[in-house]
Amino acid sequence: MGRYSNVLAAPFVSAAGVTEGMRVLDVGCGPGALTRELVRRLGADSVTAIDPSPPFVEACIASCPGVSVQLGDAQAIPFPDASFDAALAQLVLHFVPDPVRAGTEFYRVVRPEGVAAACVWDFAEEMEMLRYFWDAALAIDASAPDEARTLRFGREGEVVGWLEEAGFVDVTETTLKVDSTYADFDELWAGFLHGIGPAGAYCVSLDDDDRERLRTELFERIGSPTGQLHLGARARAAVGRRP
Numbered sequence: 001m002g003r004y005s006n007v008l009a010a011p012f013v014s015a016a017g018v019t020e021g022m023r024v025l026d027v028g029c030g031p032g033a034l035t036r037e038l039v040r041r042l043g044a045d046s047v048t049a050i051d052p053s054p055p056f057v058e059a060c061i062a063s064c065p066g067v068s069v070q071l072g073d074a075q076a077i078p079f080p081d082a083s084f085d086a087a088l089a090q091l092v093l094h095f096v097p098d099p100v101r102a103g104t105e106f107y108r109v110v111r112p113e114g115v116a117a118a119c120v121w122d123f124a125e126e127m128e129m130l131r132y133f134w135d136a137a138l139a140i141d142a143s144a145p146d147e148a149r150t151l152r153f154g155r156e157g158e159v160v161g162w163l164e165e166a167g168f169v170d171v172t173e174t175t176l177k178v179d180s181t182y183a184d185f186d187e188l189w190a191g192f193l194h195g196i197g198p199a200g201a202y203c204v205s206l207d208d209d210d211r212e213r214l215r216t217e218l219f220e221r222i223g224s225p226t227g228q229l230h231l232g233a234r235a236r237a238a239v240g241r242r243p
């Protein structure tokens with residue numbers, strides 16, 4: 001997923017309207033795809049990042065020297081009220097158990113006139129890597145946990161609704177398109193075998209025979225590529241202002 005989140009960060013930061021001089025919180029920073037882009041634009045002193053996963057916090061610290069990175073949950077952000085000019089969450093919201101509570105927390109830590117922004121992949125349609133994967137999985141297993149069915153916020157208006165429910169105003173939605181090139185099908189397939197994320201976890205949970213069936217199904221659905229392949233991805237981003 002990193003190959004997509006790394007290139008998503010720049011258009012997301014632009015869509016959020018982040019400008020020099022702002023103090024920005026990256027919520028659910030993971031290994032730091034968004035954090036690095038924020039540092040590039042604002043400098044390390046202006047960026048703070050949190051994530052509930054200790055290995056991700058360690059990885060983000062390693063890749064973003066000088067940034068304040070700490071353990072923290074979107075549902076209980078460990079900072080005082082109005083600490084930031086902006087709070088951003090890239091590809092996080094769909095993993096948060098209580099997003100309403102998280103919205104309240106975003107509102108609390110952003111100063112009046114500050115902004116909150118979040119983006120989530122369009123799982124149902126144009127996140128091709130996941131769409132091909134889950135369509136292949138569903139072809140061999142009707143109960144496969146397709147993220148378009150199991151996760152919220154990838155559809156039009158869902159992130160907007162989250163921000164508005166939290167109290168943000170002037171909320172706008174935009175779509176962000178990125179893509180990635182794989183040397184060959186094996187490179188794509190190898191990514192799932194790490195077991196990371198819902199698709200990876202599903203892939204490694206299968207027995208060898210079913211995994212091979214899934215591999216073959218995916219290969220054929222992608223068009224039985226013999227060399228390089230390109231896949232596109234679309235995320236929906238929404239941005240709102242705290243009145």
Ligand SMILES: C[S@@+](CC[C@H](N)C(=O)[O-])C[C@H]1O[C@@H](n2cnc3c(N)ncnc32)[C@H](O)[C@@H]1O
Pocket residue numbers: 001005006027028029030031032033034050051052053056072073074075089090091092095096097
């Ligand atoms: C797909 S990764 C995205 C990481 C990073 N934002 C990026 O764009 O690469 C999802 C991240 O959400 C984090 N996460 C999951 N539940 C969370 C929660 N309740 N609060 C904050 N972050 C959470 C995970 O630990 C993980 O780092």
